[in-house]
Amino acid sequence: MNDMTTIAKTRVETTVKDWETDQEVRWCPGCGDYAILKAVQRTLAEVGADPKNTAFVSGIGCSSRFPYYIESYGFHTIHGRAPAVATGVKLANPELDVWIITGDGDALSIGGNHTMHVLRRNLDCQILLFNNEIYGLTKGQYSPTSREGTRSPSTPFGSVDRPAKPCAFALGSGARFVGRGFDVSKNLPDVLKAAYAHQGAAFVEIFQNCIVYNKDVFNDFAAPKGAEDRQLWLKDGEPMLFGSDKTGGVKGLKLNLDHLHLEVVDVADGDWQAAGVLVHDVKNRAVAHMLIEMPFGEFPMALGVLYDDPRPSFEQAVVAQNAQLSAGKTPDLQKLVAKGETWTVSGGAQTDAAEAGSAGSGPAL
Amino acid sequence: MATAATNNRFPSATAETAPEAVVVRFAGDSGDGMQLTGGQFTLSTALAGNDLATFPDFPAEIRAPQGTLFGVSAFQINFGSTDITTAGDAPDILIAMNPAALKMNVHDLKPGGLVIADSGEFTERNLAKAKFDANPLEDGYLSRWQVLSFDISALTLESVKPFGLGNKEALRCKNMWTLGLALWLFDRSRQPIVDWLKAKFAKNPVLADANIAALNAGHAYGETAELSVPVKQLHVAPAVHPEGLYRTITGAESISLGLVAGAQLAGLPMFFGGYPITPASAILHHLTRLKEYGVTTFQAEDEIAAIAAAIGASYAGQLGVTSSSGPGIALKTEAMGLAIMTELPLVIVNSQRGGPSTGLPTKTEQSDLYQAVYGRNGDSPLAVIAARSPADAFDCAIEACRIATQYMVPVILLTDGYIANAAEPWRVPDMASYAPFPVQFLETVPEGGLKAYARDEKLARPWIKPGTPGLMHRIGGIEKEVNTGHINYAPANHQAMTEIRRDKVLGIAKGIRQEVALGNESGKLAVVGWGSTFGPIHQAVRRVRAKGHDVAHIHVRHIWPLPENLGDLLKGYDKILVPEMNTGQFKTVLRDQYLVDARPLNKISGQPFRIAEIEAAIEGMLT
Numbered sequence: 001m002n003d004m005t006t007i008a009k010t011r012v013e014t015t016v017k018d019w020e021t022d023q024e025v026r027w028c029p030g031c032g033d034y035a036i037l038k039a040v041q042r043t044l045a046e047v048g049a050d051p052k053n054t055a056f057v058s059g060i061g062c063s064s065r066f067p068y069y070i071e072s073y074g075f076h077t078i079h080g081r082a083p084a085v086a087t088g089v090k091l092a093n094p095e096l097d098v099w100i101i102t103g104d105g106d107a108l109s110i111g112g113n114h115t116m117h118v119l120r121r122n123l124d125c126q127i128l129l130f131n132n133e134i135y136g137l138t139k140g141q142y143s144p145t146s147r148e149g150t151r152s153p154s155t156p157f158g159s160v161d162r163p164a165k166p167c168a169f170a171l172g173s174g175a176r177f178v179g180r181g182f183d184v185s186k187n188l189p190d191v192l193k194a195a196y197a198h199q200g201a202a203f204v205e206i207f208q209n210c211i212v213y214n215k216d217v218f219n220d221f222a223a224p225k226g227a228e229d230r231q232l233w234l235k236d237g238e239p240m241l242f243g244s245d246k247t248g249g250v251k252g253l254k255l256n257l258d259h260l261h262l263e264v265v266d267v268a269d270g271d272w273q274a275a276g277v278l279v280h281d282v283k284n285r286a287v288a289h290m291l292i293e294m295p296f297g298e299f300p301m302a303l304g305v306l307y308d309d310p311r312p313s314f315e316q317a318v319v320a321q322n323a324q325l326s327a328g329k330t331p332d333l334q335k336l337v338a339k340g341e342t343w344t345v346s347g348g349a350q351t352d353a354a355e356a357g358s359a360g361s362g363p364a365l
Numbered sequence: 366m367a368t369a370a371t372n373n374r375f376p377s378a379t380a381e382t383a384p385e386a387v388v389v390r391f392a393g394d395s396g397d398g399m400q401l402t403g404g405q406f407t408l409s410t411a412l413a414g415n416d417l418a419t420f421p422d423f424p425a426e427i428r429a430p431q432g433t434l435f436g437v438s439a440f441q442i443n444f445g446s447t448d449i450t451t452a453g454d455a456p457d458i459l460i461a462m463n464p465a466a467l468k469m470n471v472h473d474l475k476p477g478g479l480v481i482a483d484s485g486e487f488t489e490r491n492l493a494k495a496k497f498d499a500n501p502l503e504d505g506y507l508s509r510w511q512v513l514s515f516d517i518s519a520l521t522l523e524s525v526k527p528f529g530l531g532n533k534e535a536l537r538c539k540n541m542w543t544l545g546l547a548l549w550l551f552d553r554s555r556q557p558i559v560d561w562l563k564a565k566f567a568k569n570p571v572l573a574d575a576n577i578a579a580l581n582a583g584h585a586y587g588e589t590a591e592l593s594v595p596v597k598q599l600h601v602a603p604a605v606h607p608e609g610l611y612r613t614i615t616g617a618e619s620i621s622l623g624l625v626a627g628a629q630l631a632g633l634p635m636f637f638g639g640y641p642i643t644p645a646s647a648i649l650h651h652l653t654r655l656k657e658y659g660v661t662t663f664q665a666e667d668e669i670a671a672i673a674a675a676i677g678a679s680y681a682g683q684l685g686v687t688s689s690s691g692p693g694i695a696l697k698t699e700a701m702g703l704a705i706m707t708e709l710p711l712v713i714v715n716s717q718r719g720g721p722s723t724g725l726p727t728k729t730e731q732s733d734l735y736q737a738v739y740g741r742n743g744d745s746p747l748a749v750i751a752a753r754s755p756a757d758a759f760d761c762a763i764e765a766c767r768i769a770t771q772y773m774v775p776v777i778l779l780t781d782g783y784i785a786n787a788a789e790p791w792r793v794p795d796m797a798s799y800a801p802f803p804v805q806f807l808e809t810v811p812e813g814g815l816k817a818y819a820r821d822e823k824l825a826r827p828w829i830k831p832g833t834p835g836l837m838h839r840i841g842g843i844e845k846e847v848n849t850g851h852i853n854y855a856p857a858n859h860q861a862m863t864e865i866r867r868d869k870v871l872g873i874a875k876g877i878r879q880e881v882a883l884g885n886e887s888g889k890l891a892v893v894g895w896g897s898t899f900g901p902i903h904q905a906v907r908r909v910r911a912k913g914h915d916v917a918h919i920h921v922r923h924i925w926p927l928p929e930n931l932g933d934l935l936k937g938y939d940k941i942l943v944p945e946m947n948t949g950q951f952k953t954v955l956r957d958q959y960l961v962d963a964r965p966l967n968k969i970s971g972q973p974f975r976i977a978e979i980e981a982a983i984e985g986m987l988t
Contacts, residue, residue: 060842068841071837073837073839074838075680076841078702081669081700087673088636088680089677089831091678092636092661092679092681093681095832096831116666117665325656331629333629334795334797336655337759340612340613341412341557342611343412343414344609345414345610
């Protein structure tokens with residue numbers, strides 16, 4: 001999947017059980033986080049990740065408790081700053097597999113700046129943004145991804161501001177991998193595996209059901225009933241098809257060349273080519289933008305790997321420059337402290353080490 | 366061309382009156398290259414074997430409107446054959462490149478001091494900008510001083526004519542012309558400046574040659590008795606220093622070198638996270654050129670990311686360092702709490718400047734002491750140390766690295782804008798004389814299993830690098846359980862952990878003894894200082910002692926925890942005076958810790974203390 005991978009990671013055989021800690025999981029019963037935790041643990045076992053070389057770094061929020069439940073190294077940091085802490089971790093030890101666990105408030109409100117810059121720099125890491133469109137841990141205030149009109153303790157008359165779109169934000173910040181899934185989807189581990197395989201910052205938005213403060217807010221596309229009509233699972237090199245003959249017909253996405261936007265077309269008798277359906281190319285950034293921006297309802301929800309086009313990562317560039325500028329130089333602290341213009345004082349009189357001495361050589365006054 | 370001086374009170378240097386120390390101030394437009402001129406004069410002075418201290422004073426604007434009063438940039442140097450510890454109170458010589466520079470600085474000049482002015486800049490327009498009704502060079506405004514004025518602009522243009530520079534570029538050589546004159550005046554070698562110009566303009570030899578020509582012309586101007594006043598060359602005898610190899614160093618340089626040395630003594634690579642801010646950026650600039658010493662620098666997106674990344678690097682096994690100035694330190698506060706809670710080593714350098722808010726970005730102050738000692742949410746102790754001079758900052762940086770790694774704790778190193786920018790001679794240390802303090806990571810599972818918050822005799826917890834087999838664990842900002850480090854909200858546990866964090870930091874004081882810098886270990890009056898006030902306090906105490914008074918100078922490096930004997934030491938004096946460039950912050954800490962009657966002497970003008978101010982306060986307390 002990723003032809004730019006240069007560091008061959010040694011595969012370590014583990015089971016899902018090996019990734020479970022002895023800590024009691026403290027999310028609300030029925031929370032979507034449980035399903036995501038299982039999906040991540042399954043992914044880690046399947047990709048052959050090494051627990052001792054894995055570091056989970058999180059911010060603050062319900063999702064950010066995640067590191068306590070993964071048997072690896074983990075750092076539960078402060079609100080919004082996980083990408084910055086993770087940057088230090090990865091620069092200090094590029095061998096580590098770094099996962100950033102964050103939420104919609106953590107990543108896009110208080111930590112928006114760090115999210116932008118970790119993506120722009122392209123630090124090699126996986127960023128899992130659990131989007132439940134609400135502040136859960138602080139008891140239900142609307143969040144930067146809440147839909148307009150969301151009623152919450154802080155917006156009892158409905159929110160009036162427009163929500164941020166996590167994947168659009170990521171792509172706009174320069175992300176080279178953008179994926180999307182939802183908590184209970186059986187396809188989520190596949191998206192996570194692709195993110196893991198991607199060298200550089202891999203951004204995955206995971207729609208997560210907060211059963212206490214924002215219950216079933218994603219049901220319009222995540223509910224099992226009618227899912228095939230409302231979910232477009234993208235696969236590289238395959239046509240963008242959804243729906244089925246049983247539910248009102250197979251449909252596909254076509255690029256309207258006159259107006260340069262996507263449109264839904266009917267596919268008759270499986271002949272998607274005749275219908276002009278687009279083939280998904282994970283390296284096509286422009287189409288990725290369109291897929292992310294499609295208004296749900298008129299269009300299905302685009303899920304899976306929306307964009308995956310690796311570039312050299314930040315920590316590799318830092319390591320390379322450090323190595324290049326250190327090459328051939330022997331660090332010598334004694335020399336370093338004595339650098340520049342120096343002079344020697346001996347026995348109270350002075351001689352000028354660097355220059356022909358000017359001291360004491362002036363004309364008699 | 367030169368204007369005759371109205372009097373001759375300026376001490377012409379004779380065998381009888383050869384000065385021990387001379388204070389020179391260069392002042393001009395912020396675009397005139399005054400800091401550069403001052404810096405190069407400093408270099409040549411150090412090479413001449415004089416002890417020296419400098420005080421750069423420049424506006425916050427990079428290029429303030431030309432000729433205006435607020436655009437004046439000045440650089441003061443005090444050099445001489447005695448032990449110099451301050452940049453000097455009042456200048457003996459003022460070099461004023463325009464009317465505004467003259468107006469802003471001449472009233473500091475000693476009576477009878479010498480003004481050297483560029484008459485070419487005293488045009489009607491510039492006089493108006495400086496709010497002069499008449500030309501001060503002609504109307505008796507300067508009658509208290511000796512004046513030398515000549516058209517430096519025209520002389521410079523003439524000297525660089527052969528190089529075919531445009532008018533603007535040619536005039537840029539004015540500072541070198543002036544420097545040449547100053548070098549002549551004080552019998553300094555031009556060669557270091559020539560070498561420096563050649564290196565600086567290696568890619569543009571014409572500019573190098575033009576600047577050198579201007580430098581030589583200024584020097585020659587002094588030499589060929591074109592001057593119609595009897596300015597004689599001043600030779601300031603070299604200072605007597607302990608034997609050794611010397612160089613000049615600024616605080617920003619010495620902190621950078623000290624951090625590198627500290628990391629090496631700890632046996633660790635260093636990670637430096639920074640964000641541009643005046644006057645702290647120079648540390649980032651220095652360190653980024655030292656990659657071969659295992660230094661990784663990271664210019665973060667903001668102050669918070671800079672410290673957060675440093676904490677991440679410490680977590681991963683490097684020595685995390687971050688640096689800023691007051692407003693940036695404020696932003697880092699929450700992350701400091703994380704480092705305190707997760708008990709990771711971290712060095713935070715605060716180059717203090719005038720505050721609050723944006724305050725005085727380029728002026729010096731010591732007003733972040735409360736912020737360093739107390740300024741976090743929760744009971745969150747960390748160590749605080751303060752450098753007293755550019756040279757001292759080297760040892761302080763090493764000390765910060767030692768405490769951070771030995772105690773698994775963040776350390777704030779306080780310096781200030783004055784120390785960061787000021788230069789002084791520095792005896793190059795013998796690195797072999799520093800005892801290494803190598804870090805021992807926990808690498809195997811201890812008997813009884815892993816306890817991420819187990820304690821050693823210093824109450825430090827083990828440092829465990831991710832990547833170590835068998836020691837996987839989770840840490841974070843939520844309260845930790847004693848010993849295991851698991852999440853624990855229990856009341857008794859929080860009480861215990863808060864006390865452990867406090868006791869660990871207080872334990873740093875063990876073995877740290879406060880010395881008396883000057884005077885007796887008990888007596889009538891102790892003048893207690895910290896940070897960059899060392900120079901003026903020391904000189905003031907020296908002067909008062911010379912008059913026969915029983916006064917001591919105590920200068921505290923370890924601000925938190927305080928040295929173990931400080932309380933007893935202070936109780937040996939009848940009175941205590943604490944001069945500070947704030948409204949009395951250290952005074953309050955001393956009163957709180959020792960119930961002593963420490964009296965404040967405060968200056969909050971953005972300028973360092975004058976010796977005379979402290980001297981007067983001391984004498985006031987003795988009567």
